[in-house]
Amino acid sequence: MLEDFGDEAAETEDGADGPAVSDAFALQRQRAADLGGFMLELDNHVLTFLPGQGKRLVVSFDNLAAVRETEDRIIWGQKFLQAQGHDILGLQVKRRDWFRDRQIIDALTGLRDAGFFRAYPAVSMFGSSMGGFGALAFAPLAPGCTVMAFAPQRSLTASLCPYETRYRHARLNTDWSLPYGDAAQGLCAASRVYIAYDPTQPEDRAHAAALEAPNVTFLPMRHMGHKLPPALLKMGLLKTISQAAFEARLELPDFARMMRARRESTPWRADFLARCLARGHYxxxxxxxxxxxxDRPHWKIRHQKKELAAALAAAA
Structure with a gap:
């Protein structure tokens, strides 16, 4: 379900973080206590540990949409990760600061120095967009980890990424001189990195080029936009792709075969027709x-067909 991965489809990339709520972490705090985990509550972040079977730790980073959740803040992908039996360390945000905060960096390095990550036989980093940046940038916390990053950014530092103009507030109002600010450096600590992106998105394509390394496997998802997880979830592929990436067994032929299934997906078909309409290919x-x-009637396709027919008639 979409709430498992946050409503990234409604994500706003910049601007105010929205109204504060009394305690959006109350239920999550109780879950952590019930499982024998912990919740570390900082000024601008919450670090939540939910134990599982002890075989793999997945460090999951919030995306930008998370701050809009006001009732029950769960870790990005929490239900999926728990169903797989993974232990979870969730980096949850109170503001869209791209983890540029001394408190959370000190907390994470404190866990590293205490041997928290070394206690696991396998560690994976996981996130999308801002969370994808975090998954790559913080890979040195667990050398040899695997990373699954959807549409990540290398950085928002203008000197490193002059092509990135989408996140003005975060570029100008966060401290990019803090450690773990360059995903291209961070990913070198991982054993295997998977980066999913849409090469038709100019900024995402530029970030991918800046993140190329011998341990990186790129997963191109053409014409699927920046917000990849919601689209993959609707296609029934997000969890399969993610789990295979965690285990470093996702190879390009298998990925290409899975992606061919998108043509049978109604959301993908409707989005494709919407692009035809937007670009004048009536x-x-x-x-x-x-x-x-x-082939397979559906009301969404019927609606797109009517819009295309009307646009074609108007253009005649």
Whole structure:
């Protein structure tokens, strides 16, 4: 379900963090206590540990949308990760600061120095967008870890990434001189890194080029946009891809075979037709919509077909 991974589809990339709530972490605090874990509550972040089977620790980083959740703040992907039996360390944010905060960095390095990460036979880092940056940048906390990062950024530092203009507030109002601020440096500590991105997104393509390294496997997802997890979740692929990445067994032929299934996904089909409409490819889109309706009728496709037909008629 989408709430397992946060409502990234409604994510706003910049601006205010929204109204504060009395205690959005109350239920999560109780879960941690019930499982024998812990919750470390800092000024701008919450570090939550939920024990599982003790075989793999997954460090999950919030995305930008998380601060909008006001009732029950869970870790990004928590239900999926718990169903797999993983121990979870969740880095939950109270503000969109891209983890540029001395308190949380000190807390994480304190866990490292205490041997927290070394206690596990396997560690994985996990996140999307801002969380993808975090998963890569903080990989040195657990040398030899695996990383699954969706549409990550290398950094928001202008000198490193002059092509990145989407996150003005975070670029200007966070301290990028703090440690763990360059994902290209951080990922070198991992044994295997998977980076999913849409090469038709100029900024994401530029970040991917800046993150190329021998231990990196790129997972291109053309025409799926920046917010990849919601689309993959609707296609039934997010959890399969993520688990295979954690275990470093996701190879490009298998990934390509899974991605071909997107053409059978109604959300992907509807999005493709929407792109045809937005780019003025009315005739092509209408032809494809007719074939899709003949193959597997759906109200979303019917709606797109009507819009394309109207646009084609108006342009005639």
């Amino acid at each position: 005739r092509l889109g209408l032809s494809l919509a007719e074939k899709m309706m003949a």
